[in-house]
Amino acid sequence: MSAKVAERLMQILGYKELYPPQRAAIEAGVEDGRSLLVSSPTASGKTFIAMVALASAALKGAKSFYTAPLRSIATEKYREFREALTKLNLKVGISIGDLNVNDEIIVNRNDVIITTYEKLDSIIRNSPSIIDKMGSLVVDEIHYVDDEKRGPIIETLLSKVLYRSRGVQVVALSATVSNVDEIANWIGAKLVKCNWRPVPLSEGVYKDGVIHFSDGSKRKVEEVSANPSINLVVDESRQGGQTLVFVQSRRRAVQLAKMAARLPRNLLKFNQGKAREYAAKILATEGPRLLREEIAELIMSGVSYHHAGLSNEQRTLIEDAFRDGALAAIFATPTLAAGVNLPARRVVIAEVERYDESYGVPRDIKVFEYKQFAGRAGRPGLDPYGEAIIVASRPRSVRELMEEYIKAKPERLESRLYGVRGVRHSALGAVASGIANDFGSLLELHRKTLYYVQRGEEKLSQILRISLDDLVAWGLVEETNGKLKATHLGYVVSRTYLDPASVPKLVKLAKRFNGKFTTEGLIYIISSMPDMNLLPVRSSESEKIMDMAVDRVPTLIDIVDWDDPDSVAALKTTLALLDWIEEVPDDKIAETYDVGPGDVASIIDTAKWIASSLAEVAPAAGLPEEVSEKLRLLSKRIEEGVKPELLQLVEIPGVGRVRARRLYNAGFKTLESLATASPQELLRIPGIGPATVASILEFFGRKEEAASIKGRGHEGVGLDRFAA
Numbered sequence: 001m002s003a004k005v006a007e008r009l010m011q012i013l014g015y016k017e018l019y020p021p022q023r024a025a026i027e028a029g030v031e032d033g034r035s036l037l038v039s040s041p042t043a044s045g046k047t048f049i050a051m052v053a054l055a056s057a058a059l060k061g062a063k064s065f066y067t068a069p070l071r072s073i074a075t076e077k078y079r080e081f082r083e084a085l086t087k088l089n090l091k092v093g094i095s096i097g098d099l100n101v102n103d104e105i106i107v108n109r110n111d112v113i114i115t116t117y118e119k120l121d122s123i124i125r126n127s128p129s130i131i132d133k134m135g136s137l138v139v140d141e142i143h144y145v146d147d148e149k150r151g152p153i154i155e156t157l158l159s160k161v162l163y164r165s166r167g168v169q170v171v172a173l174s175a176t177v178s179n180v181d182e183i184a185n186w187i188g189a190k191l192v193k194c195n196w197r198p199v200p201l202s203e204g205v206y207k208d209g210v211i212h213f214s215d216g217s218k219r220k221v222e223e224v225s226a227n228p229s230i231n232l233v234v235d236e237s238r239q240g241g242q243t244l245v246f247v248q249s250r251r252r253a254v255q256l257a258k259m260a261a262r263l264p265r266n267l268l269k270f271n272q273g274k275a276r277e278y279a280a281k282i283l284a285t286e287g288p289r290l291l292r293e294e295i296a297e298l299i300m301s302g303v304s305y306h307h308a309g310l311s312n313e314q315r316t317l318i319e320d321a322f323r324d325g326a327l328a329a330i331f332a333t334p335t336l337a338a339g340v341n342l343p344a345r346r347v348v349i350a351e352v353e354r355y356d357e358s359y360g361v362p363r364d365i366k367v368f369e370y371k372q373f374a375g376r377a378g379r380p381g382l383d384p385y386g387e388a389i390i391v392a393s394r395p396r397s398v399r400e401l402m403e404e405y406i407k408a409k410p411e412r413l414e415s416r417l418y419g420v421r422g423v424r425h426s427a428l429g430a431v432a433s434g435i436a437n438d439f440g441s442l443l444e445l446h447r448k449t450l451y452y453v454q455r456g457e458e459k460l461s462q463i464l465r466i467s468l469d470d471l472v473a474w475g476l477v478e479e480t481n482g483k484l485k486a487t488h489l490g491y492v493v494s495r496t497y498l499d500p501a502s503v504p505k506l507v508k509l510a511k512r513f514n515g516k517f518t519t520e521g522l523i524y525i526i527s528s529m530p531d532m533n534l535l536p537v538r539s540s541e542s543e544k545i546m547d548m549a550v551d552r553v554p555t556l557i558d559i560v561d562w563d564d565p566d567s568v569a570a571l572k573t574t575l576a577l578l579d580w581i582e583e584v585p586d587d588k589i590a591e592t593y594d595v596g597p598g599d600v601a602s603i604i605d606t607a608k609w610i611a612s613s614l615a616e617v618a619p620a621a622g623l624p625e626e627v628s629e630k631l632r633l634l635s636k637r638i639e640e641g642v643k644p645e646l647l648q649l650v651e652i653p654g655v656g657r658v659r660a661r662r663l664y665n666a667g668f669k670t671l672e673s674l675a676t677a678s679p680q681e682l683l684r685i686p687g688i689g690p691a692t693v694a695s696i697l698e699f700f701g702r703k704e705e706a707a708s709i710k711g712r713g714h715e716g717v718g719l720d721r722f723a724a
């Protein structure tokens with residue numbers, strides 16, 4: 001039956017023949033449970049190989065897992081996998097939510113489970129026996145092992161699976177890197193390496209109006225603007241193609257998009273009708289009004305910017321607009337190259353230097369990164385070729401850039417497990433879940449890391465000893481006669497997935513607050529935890545933050561360590577979160593802290609997980625029960641962005657904090673008061689439209705009334721001010 005899975009999937013997907021890497025993977029035994037490391041360029045068909053592995057194992061009755069670095073990738077794959085695999089009668093589920101929520105039900109109910117790295121690690125921690133049921137594990141984008149933040153998680157997650165399992169198939173997918181042999185060796189996989197691309201790629205350098213391609217050919221570009229990247233966009237648009245321009249900072253992305261939007265109207269080709277549609281959709285998203293208007297206006301001119309400061313919804317709309325031909329170009333930061341699949345005929349790398357905060361100077365991007373950008377060039381099935389073009393800045397010659405990037409080999413992947421942080425996290429998880437119970441077994445487990453392969457036993461053993469000593473000193477693990485056991489506190493911390501270093505930090509801050517835990521104090525504690533995503537603080541901003549703190553949170557002035565940048569950033573983050581739960585409008589928050597809605601969304605998401613996790617940890621760490629109650633309430637308020645009195649109303653799907661406030665102010669203060677309200681009464685409230693009223697009626701099971709109100713128009717935003 002084995003050869004049939006790939007064949008059936010080909011039929012389902014309508015593929016006539018396999019791409020070379022797919023053929024190689026089948027020949028290497030992916031259907032028979034063979035572990036593989038597949039290293040091949042973007043769009044060479046790795047997703048199909050993943051599907052074959054997942055389906056083959058699941059059809060034999062085992063659980064299959066797919067794991068990716070980003071939620072956006074996981075969501076995209078979930079849709080693809082579900083569509084294809086349900087036709088093989090397999091159930092596909094996704095688990096990418098809060099790390100302290102146990103998703104065992106999702107795992108039990110499905111055959112194929114889509115996760116992020118951290119979520120899978122947390123699932124295994126809470127139920128290690130899942131490894132025994134695991135037939136296949138697909139690790140997408142394994143080159144993230146070289147990422148400071150995510151790398152240690154991949155390594156320690158894989159080490160647990162490799163250590164505990166007997167015969168789990170690991171299929172790791174990677175972009176092209178130079179030490180693939182070493183990576184394959186680490187995971188005990190057969191290497192499938194292939195440089196084949198579905199669309200041929202031309203690479204070149206642009207300088208002084210000419211593109212110099214690596215094959216020696218040249219192309220003259222008309223200089224319609226003072227900016228080289230914009231000239232390349234116009235040149236491509238005239239040939240009927242779209243361009244992705246990669247820049248290294250958000251500010252630059254915005255600046256270039258605005259510059260491109262000011263070009264004379266006829267220079268960029270794009271579908272204007274579609275552009276209007278997407279501009280209207282952007283206006284209807286949540287988030288600061290000025291930002292929405294700015295993007296809508298750009299889209300009407302056929303361009304947009306794209307960076308992590310935008311909300312997920314906004315980014316997805318911009319990506320869709322590009323796919324739909326509504327945009328001639330997107331000016332993006334590198335997050336776009338790391339995320340979803342969005343190819344373009346031409347990719348422009350506007351700069352190869354990035355300002356590096358830790359060094360305070362600009363540094364060259366890696367060859368590997370360049371290759372990631374370049375890999376986006378050429379839409380399979382649509383373009384006969386793709387072009388990746390580096391813009392030469394003044395001091396650099398065409399030859400230099402050709403040698404340093406286009407002809408250069410991508411760097412080696414290096415283990416990032418060198419700090420104790422990753423090992424501490426992993427060691428606590430292993431001890432608490434019973435995977436390891438003495439130093440020997442912990443060492444054995446961590447011998448399955450890339451760190452061990454690259455650095456050897458002595459270094460690993462040292463790091464492990466230091467990590468373990470920390471865990472013992474913080475009261476998370478007990479070591480008696482060589483046996484290791486997690487304490488109650490250790491179990492709780494492990495279950496929440498918090499960094500173990502959160503405990504000493506919590507205890508220290510709790511002492512400084514001296515038993516008085518105000519809302520702002522607790523938010524400051526949450527923001528000070530090692531897992532928190534902090535808002536960036538610019539060098540000139542400290543004074544302003546201090547000023548704001550004196551007015552708003554005077555009790556924190558003495559707690560903050562003003563010489564420590566992280567402490568100041570925690571204070572800034574605290575102020576923004578306080579605004580959020582006090583129902584300050586999004587626009588105002590973004591403006592006050594000089595950030596985008598994506599940044600606010602990211603701190604909210606992390607803070608809500610940390611708050612609910614700390615609510616579990618606090619009593620185990622000896623803090624009064626009342627602290628936990630406050631943290632739980634705060635977690636809800638952070639999730640919804642409301643004062644306590646709105647917590648009930650925001651539970652109604654489709655209402656949201658702004659409309660909940662309108663209902664409340666109109667006298668509907670409780671769910672009971674709303675349950676019997678008449679639709680007419682509700683429609684009379686300013687800012688409450690038929691869509692919201694229908695949601696409310698549905699929530700209370702008043703289906704007929706809801707149906708009659710639906711379709712009476714919606715609370716959309718007009719596009720009139722952008723009339724062409």
Ligand SMILES: Nc1ncnc2c1ncn2[C@@H]1O[C@H](COP(=O)(O)OP(=O)(O)OP(=O)(O)O)[C@@H](O)[C@H]1O
Nearest residue numbers: 015016017018019041042043044045046047048380
């Ligand atoms: N054998 C095939 N025949 C026709 N189309 C294919 C085949 N294999 C893959 N494709 C199509 O090629 C495109 C790129 O494939 P896919 O997304 O699997 O690439 P990938 O290697 O996973 O890319 P990335 O590195 O970005 O994750 C998809 O649209 C896919 O449907």
